Amino acid sequence: MRLAILTSFFVLSIFMGRSVWVDHVASRRFELLSQVLRAHQLEVKFNEVEESSVVGIRELAGKVSQFQFEGLSKIMDPSQTAGRYLRVNSKEIELFYDADSKHRSQVTLSLNSADTDSATGAKFEEFSDSFWASVNPGLLHQSEFSIFRSRPRPLEGVRIAIDPGHLGSGENGYWDLETGKYIEPDPGRKISESALAQTVSLNLAVKLRELGAQVLVTRPEDHPAQSNEPTRTDVAAYVVLDFLRSFDSGWFDEYLNKNGDIIGLEKSPGFLERLGDEALKKAEKGRVSDYFNRDELSYRAKLINEFGADFSIGVHFDAYDSKLFQTVSDSVRGYVAGNVSPRSFVTAQQRISVLRNWLSPAQWYGSVMLTRELVRGISAAAGVPIRTSETDFGAIRVEDGVYARDLRLNREIKVGYFASLEVLNYDFPDEFNALFDPHWTSGALMQSRRIDEIVNGLVEGLLRASFQKISAQKVAKNGL
Ligand SMILES: [Zn+2]
Numbered sequence: 001m002r003l004a005i006l007t008s009f010f011v012l013s014i015f016m017g018r019s020v021w022v023d024h025v026a027s028r029r030f031e032l033l034s035q036v037l038r039a040h041q042l043e044v045k046f047n048e049v050e051e052s053s054v055v056g057i058r059e060l061a062g063k064v065s066q067f068q069f070e071g072l073s074k075i076m077d078p079s080q081t082a083g084r085y086l087r088v089n090s091k092e093i094e095l096f097y098d099a100d101s102k103h104r105s106q107v108t109l110s111l112n113s114a115d116t117d118s119a120t121g122a123k124f125e126e127f128s129d130s131f132w133a134s135v136n137p138g139l140l141h142q143s144e145f146s147i148f149r150s151r152p153r154p155l156e157g158v159r160i161a162i163d164p165g166h167l168g169s170g171e172n173g174y175w176d177l178e179t180g181k182y183i184e185p186d187p188g189r190k191i192s193e194s195a196l197a198q199t200v201s202l203n204l205a206v207k208l209r210e211l212g213a214q215v216l217v218t219r220p221e222d223h224p225a226q227s228n229e230p231t232r233t234d235v236a237a238y239v240v241l242d243f244l245r246s247f248d249s250g251w252f253d254e255y256l257n258k259n260g261d262i263i264g265l266e267k268s269p270g271f272l273e274r275l276g277d278e279a280l281k282k283a284e285k286g287r288v289s290d291y292f293n294r295d296e297l298s299y300r301a302k303l304i305n306e307f308g309a310d311f312s313i314g315v316h317f318d319a320y321d322s323k324l325f326q327t328v329s330d331s332v333r334g335y336v337a338g339n340v341s342p343r344s345f346v347t348a349q350q351r352i353s354v355l356r357n358w359l360s361p362a363q364w365y366g367s368v369m370l371t372r373e374l375v376r377g378i379s380a381a382a383g384v385p386i387r388t389s390e391t392d393f394g395a396i397r398v399e400d401g402v403y404a405r406d407l408r409l410n411r412e413i414k415v416g417y418f419a420s421l422e423v424l425n426y427d428f429p430d431e432f433n434a435l436f437d438p439h440w441t442s443g444a445l446m447q448s449r450r451i452d453e454i455v456n457g458l459v460e461g462l463l464r465a466s467f468q469k470i471s472a473q474k475v476a477k478n479g480l
Contacts, residue, residue: 028356030098053349054107060107065124066090069111075338075404078357078396081345095355097348106348106405109359113456123343127361130475135365137471148467153212158466159416160208161216161309163199163409165316166194167293168223169440175223178288183319183427188438191426195222195440198314200423202445203455204315208462213270216307218300226299230292235283238291240368294408303411311370311465312413314420319427326427331387332378334371335420337364337411338404339396344411353411363417368402370465371419375401378463382453384424423454 035371064072066088077083084099091113096102112124122128148154162361167175169182169192176182181193198219206214219225283291304312314335320326344350379386379401386401395403407420426435434450 001174017349020390028081030101030103053352057356058109060356062112063359064361065112067125068127069093069358072358072361072364075396075398076354077340079340079342081340081342082174082351082354082358085345085351087266093355093359095348095351097333098210104179107352121296131362132365133475134472135174135362136369137323137475139467141471144471145464145467146472147268149463154463155208155466158213159216159308159310160213161218161304161307161312162201162204163218163312163314164194164197165314166197166221167296168194168221169200170223173332180322181319183325183432185325185432186322189436191432191436192440193317193319193426196317196435199440199446200451202456203451204458205446206445207455207459211459211463212464216303216309218303224292224296226296228292228295230288233287233292233295235291236280238283238294263470291387297408298412301409305412305414308415310416310469311462312409312411312416312418313374313462314407314418316420316422318422318425320425321427323417324427325429325432327427330384330425330428330431331422332375332382332424333387333401333403333405333422334365334375335373335395335403335405335410335422336398336418338398338406339394340406341394342418344406350411354406356414357410366469367419368398369468370417370461371421372399373464373468374419374421374458374461377459377464378421378423378454378457381448381457381460382424399443417469 041221069088073080073082085096085102087094087096087102088111090111092108092110094108095106097104097106115124122130166179166181169176170178173182173190173192175194176190176192183189201217202220205217236398320329335353340354341381375386378384387403388397388400392396392403392405395405398404405420409420410418424431426432431479433451435448437446439446439477
């Protein structure tokens with residue numbers, strides 16, 4: 001017993017010693033970065049940008065309790081990356097610019113600190129029955145659903161955004177070569193993921209409009225949605241922002257010794273200025289693959305936000321190798337926000353976006369519901385197995401077919417429910433042959449039995465999701 005106490009005291013003192021050291025290095029790093037900002041006369045710009053990222057987040061104050069917030073952390077933040085920037089107690093949550101040291105506060109939001117929900121009597125440790133009814137009423141009333149879907153225009157008044165994945169094939173397959181998202185087992189026989197996704201999206205849009213929905217397809221052509229050419233992407237703007245915001249990521253650590261001092265700073269006047277110039281030079285290499293892509297996705301998120309979609313669907317397909325057929329794995333699944341990785345938590349704007357999902361559980365669980373229905377719809381209509389593994393590349397399972405993954409669109413779409421789908425693998429010989437059409441690269445609206453099956457599955461999923469959302473609105477109005 002005494003030994004155990006002594007041991008734990010010993011361990012505790014080591015831990016505390018280390019945490020003081022970590023705190024010292026983190027706050028030293030933050031000071032040094034601030035010097036870099038000042039050296040480039042960028043501190044004002046930095047503050048402006050960071051302040052603008054907070055817009056809209058304050059409305060989410062008081063929505064969840066500490067227990068609910070921490071309960072969601074298993075999905076949102078399993079690596080406990082966010083925790084390095086957050087201070088949470090029963091009354092409020094505070095987000096900091098600087099990891100670990102937590103010296104410079106960005107925003108503080110109140111949490112729901114009452115014990116019970118006065119409307120429902122539910123304890124705030126859990127979500128109330130009415131909360132669940134609002135996001136996941138299920139299809140208990142089968143007969144009502146049958147009536148709903150037999151109407152001529154059941155999706156009247158529903159706004160649906162469809163985002164065909166990637167950038168289009170481009171002239172002479174330029175974008176396919178750039179992204180590697182295609183399979184060409186023999187010369188001239190090629191399926192481009194972006195063309196396939198676009199074909200499915202356009203076919204889906206036609207059917208949804210027939211059912212009464214208002215539909216936005218973010219990339220209706222076989223080239224990027226934004227009108228900008230990659231050569232016109234403002235790399236410098238991104239670099240400056242990344243540079244300024246990446247206080248806590250690896251690149252800056254390269255210039256620090258283990259005490260948190262910049263290596264060689266005193267020996268080399270002008271070092272801070274050169275750091276910025278070096279970052280710019282490095283970034284030019286990522287102009288197309290990284291910065292143009294970011295512009296594109298942000299542009300599409302903006303289109304969807306302005307459209308005010310009730311439901312948004314990202315359409316993607318899978319392949320393992322652009323040259324070969326495979327025989328192993330095929331599955332349908334979709335992604336909702338969550339599973340924050342250290343890499344995608346480097347900028348304050350990313351942190352705010354993550355926090356927005358985390359503080360909007362009704363919207364997040366609604367996205368889970370939408371994803372579930374679409375995945376089931378595709379599986380039933382196209383015979384694709386639903387993915388059930390614990391993890392899926394950089395994603396963790398929420399439930400079978402629904403995974404949490406930190407994607408740019410998941411972070412930047414602020415309206416309605418969003419599901420990012422991997423519909424199926426197109427690199428099986430049979431699947432390839434069923435899907436293949438030589439006209440795809442032109443981006444034309446093609447029909448095939450296989451595409452019909454996929455589209456029908458998506459329509460069915462959307463009908464079920466819409467019915468649930470409409471049922472939930474009734475529950476909200478009339479009670480359970
Ligand atoms: Zn994709």
